[in-house]
Amino acid sequence: MFSLEGITTATQDWLLIKFNPTIALAIECVIVILLSISLFALLGLVLVLMERKVAARIQIRLGPNRVGPGGIFQTAADTLKLVMKEGLTPDTADKFLFNLAPFVVMMVAMLLLAPIAFAKNFQIWDINIGVLYISAISSLSVIGILMAGWASNNKYSLLGAMRSGAQIVSYELSAGFAVLTIVVLTGSLQISEIVAAQENGWWLFKGHIPVIIAFVLYIIAVTAETNRAPFDLAEAESELTAGFHTEYSGMKFALFFLAEYINIFIVCAIGATLFLGGWMPFHMGNWESFNHIMDYIPSSIWFMGKTFFLIFLIMWFRWTFPRLRVDQLLNLEWKYLLPISLFNLLLVTIIAIMGWHF
């Protein structure tokens, strides 16, 4: 069927015939880099438009509908506008850090792309500590945000960055514990093995209630980690005008904006991989014919479908809930989510040891 695996294998075989292995590897690297950059651009365009359309639906209005059919070129036009704007650097800012910060945030998002399995055997880097790698790298984005907040030399930016620091550091714990439940059940940190373990059923269905709790905790924690409403305190626009990116304009602002959406995509992709079976199709026990029909849907579509469903959930939150206050935010994590996730992890460990899961 329409397998991306075939394309990658054919490309590699052809390259190995034409060139010596080192050059072939170098060419492969270039192809991967170009592909991931174009994926970034595409995701940015699609997700921004999707957010605006989802928001419009929720808010009883139409959303962008002037540029192109159904407004599909709206984000392209917006990007063009941002590119043409002057990238202003404030006079009193720490100019080196100020200009570096958007790239740090962007780079973190790019690095996170590496271990994600987009389809069957279609993965940039199947590292054997995939989940650990993701947890480690995703904590780095807070450095970019702190850098932006501090270097702007603006009080709103500083407050936003400090809030963001406190928030990301706390919610990482819950996200980490939620991810650990799946690691405990699978017994592996490797993404491909976690996906393979879900061949006869997704963890969300196989792992009883504790995994469902872990899934809910994961969604809450990553919403906070990506600074999305109702946890968007870092850029709380009615309080801190724009938080850590108050002073940014033009393309530097666009990079922050893009990184936010890429981060949402990545955390949702990881959520889909861990809890919803990644690219694995949906199978129902012994329904042979049903399972075969499901197998006919390409694995990349399964993966993207699940990811975009989770993205839709996170967008739905944003346009429904008011924002939490900073102390309520930290109370929620340290008094409720963290104890629950610790206890939940214990439960899952017992389930895994006793082999009670399906």
Added chain:
Amino acid sequence: MYNQTEIIKDTTELGPEGELVVNMGPQHPATHGVLHLVVTLNGETIKKIEPHLGYIHRSIEKMCESLTYRQFIYVTSRMDYLSSHINNTACALLVEKGMQIEVPERAQYVRTILNELTRIASHELWIGAMAMDLGAFTPFFYAFREREMITDIMEDTCGARLTMNYIVPGGLMYDIHPDFQNKVKAFIKQFKEKVTEYEDLVTNNVIFQSRTKGVGILSAEDAISFGCTGPVARASGVSCDIRKIAPYDVYAKVEFDEVIETAGDSFARYMVRIKEMNQSIRIIEQLIDTIPEGDFVGKTKNVLKLPKGEFYQRVETARGDFGVYIVSEGGTTPYRIKFRSPGFSNLSALSHMAEGSKIGDLMATMGTLDLVIPDIDR
């Protein structure tokens, strides 16, 4: 007086104990206009709030001194632009009282209905704006859906959607639109159906309740001593509805309850306004079918001259007690005019209410005070 450099120095330097001095406004998304708050912060905690005014001062009071008693009414639409109709009514009532002009019943009925519609429109806008301050964007659009119907009614009636200018001393500028009653009834029907959506989206939301309950508490004593009026004072348990205390137009004839809550926090202020909208609907329902036939404007002289003396008229706007005070020398223009705006007194309580709370609480407190800056600055 400050000069430019002193202001910059004064508002950008750190406070005595390393506190952060932040200028919120005049350009800030939550101050809804050009209010300038100099907020002293200790981390996230507010230590002091100092409101600075004057960014939209248009010297309306001075301007009114050179306008005739027919003209000065229309300047007041630009003060509290969300209850412009009620402001106009106050001025017209004062001139009528001073010159003993008979106002036809029809005009009184229409004025009362339009006043209540204005109040609902103002509260609708407030729900949207306050929810936005708390980070929820969606209620804004739901509130504006109903507000749009009111502005349409206003447009049919007097040609304007925001600054009505429909009231003249002695009655109305012209008769109501023939379709007026039907449109108002259609609005009432839609409002009653859709108001539950706000309850689902805002009132019963756990995050909204935790953001507003127990936040920005104003005790009844403080409300009185700061001179707070309107929903702000009523949420603290102070009975101060001018429509009950000193009825004007046909408020004495209609049945309605004065909404009073006792908690005095932001949530109470929210509930007062939600319930007030329902009371306004109740008033309109009683009047809309019984608008009497007859003249829409009473007989007045061509040139209005207020007799020598002092005159005062107060009305209940969407924000509270609005007063007009005129000193007349017997000429065609006022000698001195003073407006008592509810927003100014309500703003004065902000510092007392928000000190010691977090920045997020300041937004909840300021949002539920329902400040309209052109009303405060005039």
